Amino acid sequence: MTAEGRRRRAFGQILLFAAGLVVLTAISAGSVYLVNEARNDSKWVVHTIEVENQVNALLLEVRRAESGARGYLLTREAGFRTDHEKAVAAIIPALDRLTRLIGDNPAQRQNIEQLSAAIETRLGQFAREIDFVGQGQPEKATALVSEAASAGTTIAIGSAGSAMIREEERLFQLRTANADRSQTLAASLTGIGSGLVVVLALISIWLVRRSARIRDEAEAQLRDANVNLEATIDERTADLREANDEIQRFAYIVSHDLRSPLVNIMGFTSELEELGKDIFRRIGALTRVPAGGPPVEAAEIPLDDADKQLSADFSEALGFIKSSIARMDRLISAILNLTREGRREFQPERIDTRDFIEAIVSSLAHQAAEAQAEIHIEPLPNIVSDRLALEQIFSNLIDNAIKYLKTGVPGEIRIRGRTKLGYAIFDISDNGRGIDPRDHQRIFDLFRRAGTQDKPGQGIGLAHVRALVRRLGGTMSVSSELNAGSTFTITLPINWNASNRNADR
Amino acid sequence: MPVTIIMIEDDEGHARLIERNIRRSGVNNEILSFTNGNSAMKHLFGPDGTGLAQKGNALLILLDLNLPDMSGIDILKQIKENKYLKASPVVVLTTTDDSQEIKRCYELGCNVYITKPVNYENFANAIRQLGLFFSVIQVPPAAS
Numbered sequence A: 001m002t003a004e005g006r007r008r009r010a011f012g013q014i015l016l017f018a019a020g021l022v023v024l025t026a027i028s029a030g031s032v033y034l035v036n037e038a039r040n041d042s043k044w045v046v047h048t049i050e051v052e053n054q055v056n057a058l059l060l061e062v063r064r065a066e067s068g069a070r071g072y073l074l075t076r077e078a079g080f081r082t083d084h085e086k087a088v089a090a091i092i093p094a095l096d097r098l099t100r101l102i103g104d105n106p107a108q109r110q111n112i113e114q115l116s117a118a119i120e121t122r123l124g125q126f127a128r129e130i131d132f133v134g135q136g137q138p139e140k141a142t143a144l145v146s147e148a149a150s151a152g153t154t155i156a157i158g159s160a161g162s163a164m165i166r167e168e169e170r171l172f173q174l175r176t177a178n179a180d181r182s183q184t185l186a187a188s189l190t191g192i193g194s195g196l197v198v199v200l201a202l203i204s205i206w207l208v209r210r211s212a213r214i215r216d217e218a219e220a221q222l223r224d225a226n227v228n229l230e231a232t233i234d235e236r237t238a239d240l241r242e243a244n245d246e247i248q249r250f251a252y253i254v255s256h257d258l259r260s261p262l263v264n265i266m267g268f269t270s271e272l273e274e275l276g277k278d279i280f281r282r283i284g285a286l287t288r289v290p291a292g293g294p295p296v297e298a299a300e301i302p303l304d305d306a307d308k309q310l311s312a313d314f315s316e317a318l319g320f321i322k323s324s325i326a327r328m329d330r331l332i333s334a335i336l337n338l339t340r341e342g343r344r345e346f347q348p349e350r351i352d353t354r355d356f357i358e359a360i361v362s363s364l365a366h367q368a369a370e371a372q373a374e375i376h377i378e379p380l381p382n383i384v385s386d387r388l389a390l391e392q393i394f395s396n397l398i399d400n401a402i403k404y405l406k407t408g409v410p411g412e413i414r415i416r417g418r419t420k421l422g423y424a425i426f427d428i429s430d431n432g433r434g435i436d437p438r439d440h441q442r443i444f445d446l447f448r449r450a451g452t453q454d455k456p457g458q459g460i461g462l463a464h465v466r467a468l469v470r471r472l473g474g475t476m477s478v479s480s481e482l483n484a485g486s487t488f489t490i491t492l493p494i495n496w497n498a499s500n501r502n503a504d505r
Numbered sequence B: 001m002p003v004t005i006i007m008i009e010d011d012e013g014h015a016r017l018i019e020r021n022i023r024r025s026g027v028n029n030e031i032l033s034f035t036n037g038n039s040a041m042k043h044l045f046g047p048d049g050t051g052l053a054q055k056g057n058a059l060l061i062l063l064d065l066n067l068p069d070m071s072g073i074d075i076l077k078q079i080k081e082n083k084y085l086k087a088s089p090v091v092v093l094t095t096t097d098d099s100q101e102i103k104r105c106y107e108l109g110c111n112v113y114i115t116k117p118v119n120y121e122n123f124a125n126a127i128r129q130l131g132l133f134f135s136v137i138q139v140p141p142a143a144s
Helices: A003-075 A078-104 A106-134 A138-151 A153-287 A305-343 A353-363 A365-370 A387-403 A461-471 A498-504 B012-024 B037-045 B072-081 B099-108 B120-136
Strands: A348-351 A373-377 A383-386 A411-420 A423-430 A475-480 A486-493 B004-008 B031-034 B059-063 B090-094 B112-115
Touching: A003 A078, A003 A106, A003 A138, A003 A153, A078 A106, A106 A138, A106 A153, A138 A153, A153 A305, A153 B012, A153 B120, A305 A461, A348 A387, A353 A365, A353 A373, A353 A387, A365 A373, A365 A387, A373 A387, A383 A387, A383 A486, A387 A411, A387 A423, A387 A461, A387 A486, A461 A475, B004 B012, B004 B037, B012 B031, B012 B120, B031 B037, B037 B072, B059 B072, B072 B090, B072 B099, B099 B112, B112 B120
Parallel strands: A373 A411, B004 B031, B004 B059, B059 B090, B090 B112
Antiparallel strands: A348 A383, A411 A423, A423 A486, A475 A486
């Protein structure tokens, strides 16, 4: 899985959520708008019904006035007249109300003008009819009624009223349809929106599941890779160990086979030396022979100056050969010892470090006294490790500290210890001559030494110590400045076992 | 019956140095030198390989472990397993100073194990000590 792909997928998911949010907002806004619309439409529907009612109420009042007037005309009873007057009084407010209600509609305004005109005419007629009846001229009133009937005033009122009702019914149809449409729109908008949200949610779930699957796959791959890595490491470790063993065997065989010719070289060089002595003795004897006389017999015959020079050169040459052979032998022995150490199996055991170091220090007490050195042992952590290896490590380091003190300065050697994360850390510090930082790596190399070469040594100790520390699963380092003392730090596992070594190598 | 010293040593230089130092220590016994394992085996065990050829002979064997054709350990083993030869003292004289190897030789019945030192003083000294040992040791004749 590439980083690019991962970023793109994350971006896609964010986009998806954003889209969901937008859709939800749109649905909400749309719903609010459409619900408002629907309410508006409903209001108009109600308004239409109200207008219709008002028209009917107006027409009813007109009829009541009419019937009241007729009743009075026929019977002249005051009750009919009261009824008629009540109805007439109600007509004008009802008409006013109706006019107010339909103020928004020009078509209805026209109708209502006709209606008002007809009603006004009729109201006038009513008033005159009542007057005539009151004056006791009922026939004039009856004539007025028939005039009104023939002139169509009542019909005009009826037709204007029904025109208004028709118009309102038309509006009712229209507004109901509008309200229906708004509601349908709101419902479908909500439906579509919900559907969209569901779809987005499904896509999200799918994406999440897909990324979870990809993650699981990646995890599985990682696990596999880890397992493979471990196998590879094991393999490499085995290879390295084999190579290391091979080198050890090689070094062992080579150093042995080198030794064999060295025995001859040394042997015959020594023989030659003896031979040389014999030859020069004879030369001395021969040069002293008096003419014709027997050779002089003497244990030591002094040689001529020239012969003496020859003898000295001869001895010098042999001396160089012998010292070189001796040196070579020491180097071969050192390699042999190192390979032997490298092959030794460690035996871990619990070590009381303080007692252990004290024993080493007491074995070096003589050298320490000679060098006027004091050795301080601070509290040390106990560890489980190989006793022999530790002995070689510490005695080499303490011995070095004593060996390379500054002449004329009382030595002070300090051994400190502490623990950290399962490791014991030991510092062996001195106030000796120190080591140039340039030589810090070199001093750990086999047969290499640093500083003034005024002490005997092969350059093996530190190489050996470091090899041992590594085999014990530890590390070692030095911190030092020239003329400012040295501190060698060894880090060793507190509990050594064979697996420490495997893990380390 | 004079004791014969059988020297099995592939390095002729070493053989010469050993012989010289043995002579210097005053041992004048016959020294038979073999430079490889096979010719020594042929001489010791005879053409039939039974060791019957050496019956009744007093032998002292000087053996190097690093031979070109066979391992000195094998020779030691066969000598010590042979009924005619097993009484003969065997001195292992070799460059190998591995403690495992030394232990193995003693287990197989070697009488003396000497590591050849490079230092000639020590070398000559060791051989002279050996010569001294030769002159005092009672070498029994090969069993009848």
